[in-house]
Amino acid sequence: MLQTILTHPLIRTLLLFTLAVVCLSFLASLFAPLLIPIIISFALYAILEPLSSRLERHGLSSTASSLSVLLLLVLLASLSMSLLMPHLSAQLTDLQQQIPLVWHTVMAFIKSSSQFIAQSIGLDIEASNITQPFFEQANEWGKTALVEASNLLISFALFLVLVPLFTFFLIRDYRNFRNLLMDFLPNSSFELGWLIYHRVAQQLQDYIRGIMIQSGIMSIITTTGFYLIGLDSPILLGLVAGLLNLIPYVGPLLAMVLPILLALGHAPFEVWLLGAAIAVILIAQVIDNVIVIPSVIAHAVNLHPVIVIAGIIIFGNLFGFIGMVVAIPLISTANILFRELFQGIKRSQRKQQQDLEAA
């Protein structure tokens, strides 16, 4: 009985899949302190590897081409840091100081609105009582997010050393290391293993490249838009919008919160600024959905929206912002791995059955 259950293709797939997940989780917990630089390095590898291959095609050795790509990366990063960093830290400080004022203005706005409603239709909804706990909580979250962002800037110094180093070695040695690991596969699973790896790698590479390009485009559009309408901290808001856009479905909604709150808290309050801030976000979303997504990341992952949203919520709850960003690539990888393992095991059992029958 137990033998029959254990040899069922679905059960065998589940067992193998669980084993793979446990091994990967163990590795992830082992490398936990280095996980974020590793993820960023892999994302950079996915973007820069084609450039390195192009250089190799022109006769450069793998070390020389990896070094050239790394130098280019460091140069671009230093240039953008020297240009953006002073503005960004100033805008972060401004925002930190502005938050109490924003809450105060928003509260005053809600209070006057509820008074207006009470006077006009005689309905006393005591909006401030309802919203007070929410805003107090949101205020805490906002402060925590800013402290987190400041901490991130501090650990950024460490990332500045680790990420280029990891990226260089990934570009130069990833293939050899991968081949070495794949050589451990038994002969019977060698081709299937490579097939699964190739499908997963292709899909992940397409997704990472697509989402990074999409995030960059969204940052540029929203920064320009916020700057043109005169909203405070446009670079910071644009970068936050770009980063949040890394999270499908949920991210664009979250990206709307900060600019709207800043527009609401702008002293003196101007309706057109609120409308303009919403218009910038909507225009950016339209461009994203109509032009960027279809041409850059369409079909990169083929998952049902419900699975995507559920995955984002679960991973976000477990691992925070990074969890929300890596949720889709991880679910997509798990999906391919499970499907291919199941098909492979089914095929192999069918063949064994046929051989037995023939004998």
Added chain:
Amino acid sequence: MSSKKHPLWHNFFRPQGDRLSEVTDLWMDTPLFESIPHRKCRELVNNMHPRQYIKGEKVFSAGDIGASVVLIRSGGVEIMAGEKLLAELVTGDFFGEVALVIDEPRTADAIATEDSELIFFLRSDLEEWIQRSPQDGARFMLNIARVLAARLRHTNILMSLQGEH
């Protein structure tokens, strides 16, 4: 334990250059690499995957998903369709080239007839190479088309001869 027999010692102590040249020469002698520069073939061979098989071990079975063409570096392989022997292959021969072109299951069994070293050239590596070197990639694909056309012609002749008898 003989260093010649054990793959671990074999891999560690055999000069890599020799091995690379030998496998490159074997591939260059196949119709797949006709008109392709030796240097390019050598680059490609550097990323290929050598595997050891013992006598009687299945390399693949009909119905398995194929992902590579296989070259026999040493030993031998027989290709079987059920009980029928289709071909006996020796050092320098290659098989399974259809998997480089289509993502379909293998149509025959391949079994090592003696302890063998086989070199796998994966479709994913070929696709990367085509992107890197489109001209050589195009030549390679033309060579595959010639090989497949020759096999098809051979099969047609065999079938028509069987029909006559």
